[in-house]
Amino acid sequence: MKKRILLSAMLAGAALAISPSSYAQDNVFKIGLILPMTGQQASTGKQIEAAVRLYMAQNGNTVAGKKIELIIKDDAATPDVTKRLAQELVVNDKVNVLGGFGVTPAALAAAPIATQSKTPLVVMAAATSSITQASPYIVRTSFTLPQAAVAMGDWAAKNDIKKVVTLVSDYGPGFDAEKYFKDRLAFNGGQVVESLRVPLRNPDFAPFLQKVRDLKPDALFVFVPSGAGAAVMKQFLERGMDKAGIRLIGTGDLTDDDQLNDMGDGALGVVTSHHYSAAHPSAVNKKFVEAFEKANKGMRPNFMAVGGYDGMRVIYEALKASKGNGGGDALLAAMKGQIFESPRGPMFIDAQTRDVVHNIYIRKVQKQNGGLYNVEFDTIKDVKDPGKAK
Numbered sequence: 001m002k003k004r005i006l007l008s009a010m011l012a013g014a015a016l017a018i019s020p021s022s023y024a025q026d027n028v029f030k031i032g033l034i035l036p037m038t039g040q041q042a043s044t045g046k047q048i049e050a051a052v053r054l055y056m057a058q059n060g061n062t063v064a065g066k067k068i069e070l071i072i073k074d075d076a077a078t079p080d081v082t083k084r085l086a087q088e089l090v091v092n093d094k095v096n097v098l099g100g101f102g103v104t105p106a107a108l109a110a111a112p113i114a115t116q117s118k119t120p121l122v123v124m125a126a127a128t129s130s131i132t133q134a135s136p137y138i139v140r141t142s143f144t145l146p147q148a149a150v151a152m153g154d155w156a157a158k159n160d161i162k163k164v165v166t167l168v169s170d171y172g173p174g175f176d177a178e179k180y181f182k183d184r185l186a187f188n189g190g191q192v193v194e195s196l197r198v199p200l201r202n203p204d205f206a207p208f209l210q211k212v213r214d215l216k217p218d219a220l221f222v223f224v225p226s227g228a229g230a231a232v233m234k235q236f237l238e239r240g241m242d243k244a245g246i247r248l249i250g251t252g253d254l255t256d257d258d259q260l261n262d263m264g265d266g267a268l269g270v271v272t273s274h275h276y277s278a279a280h281p282s283a284v285n286k287k288f289v290e291a292f293e294k295a296n297k298g299m300r301p302n303f304m305a306v307g308g309y310d311g312m313r314v315i316y317e318a319l320k321a322s323k324g325n326g327g328g329d330a331l332l333a334a335m336k337g338q339i340f341e342s343p344r345g346p347m348f349i350d351a352q353t354r355d356v357v358h359n360i361y362i363r364k365v366q367k368q369n370g371g372l373y374n375v376e377f378d379t380i381k382d383v384k385d386p387g388k389a390k
């Protein structure tokens with residue numbers, strides 16, 4: 001234990017000593033991604049890695065005269081491991097940029113290292129509003145839960161959903177989803193009658209769903225992280241909650257494209273709010289989905305893949321704009337304010353907050369081309385993170 005504390009103190013000291021100009025190999029640009037490649041969040045790591053490799057295959061591995069070197073490390077979504085890996089990537093590998101971060105606690109654990117070493121850190125997955133405030137070097141290409149939850153609070157109230165029970169994973173993004181949905185529904189004259197929180201690790205949804213059944217709300221609003229939605233859907237249907245007249249709504253994490261097609265027809269009609277659907281009807285997205293599916297047989301890109309793909313775009317373009325010169329600060333400056341068409345639709349990186357601004361879509365699970373998809377039917381344009389509007 002003592003030894004470990006000593007080691008991490010040494011690493012932290014070394015991180016502080018790094019100056020932006022001390023990069024050893026001038027012709028190499030290193031991107032260090034920390035992703036959950038194993039454990040409960042492994043599907044997120046797999047999706048992001050596939051999208052990152054697709055971006056590189058499509059855009060080459062030489063940018064502004066530098067050879068791009070990609071280093072991927074597995075943190076299994078465990079923050080102590082994330083922190084150690086971030087230190088090692090900065091101190092030993094001398095990466096120019098950090099990226100990835102499958103869950104909020106992992107992003108928060110790495111934030112101080114980005115600050116100390118002046119290394120831009122691109123959050124491609126984690127989605128708690130406050131993350132971008134944990135370091136001035138953080139830029140986000142995923143989304144925020146308040147963006148999605150507020151949109152659902154508006155849609156529900158307009159669609160005869162007045163009495164709701166919320167069910168969220170018991171950590172940062174769950175708290176954001178719960179709060180922003182609840183406040184917005186109340187603002188619209190509805191009411192959250194009970195707020196349930198399930199453990200993030202190995203959740204058993206059964207006792208919570210039983211409680212929901214007894215409360216007989218108009219709808220159950222759910223946030224669970226990517227990869228956990230299928231289990232909720234299965235138990236919701238097994239308990240006949242849909243037949244009991246309880247509608248299922250949530251943020252799009254619930255009907256995640258990574259799992260949706262295997263959820264079965266019971267998922268038909270479920271309405272969610274999110275920034276990305278594999279069925280988004282644009283030429284850019286059609287091209288993205290086709291190329292992704294071709295390169296990764298049997299996989300459909302989900303919102304995590306898009307966060308990774310757009311994260312690479314932000315890094316490549318920042319490197320081009322800063323002409324390969326300058327350290328972390330020049331790179332960071334060139335990330336702020338980027339505006340482009342993502343497979344999700346138009347998006348930009350707000351220069352003040354370093355957070356993503358994009359459309360939020362209301363979608364319904366429908367059958368399309370023989371598969372289950374989140375089909376978008378309403379758009380709220382250019383949504384900033386409501387968590388920052390203070």
Ligand code: VNL
Nearest residue numbers: 103104126127173225226253
């Ligand atoms: C988070 C948010 C993770 C939304 C997720 O899936 C997600 C997070 C892994 O901030 O931890 O769908």
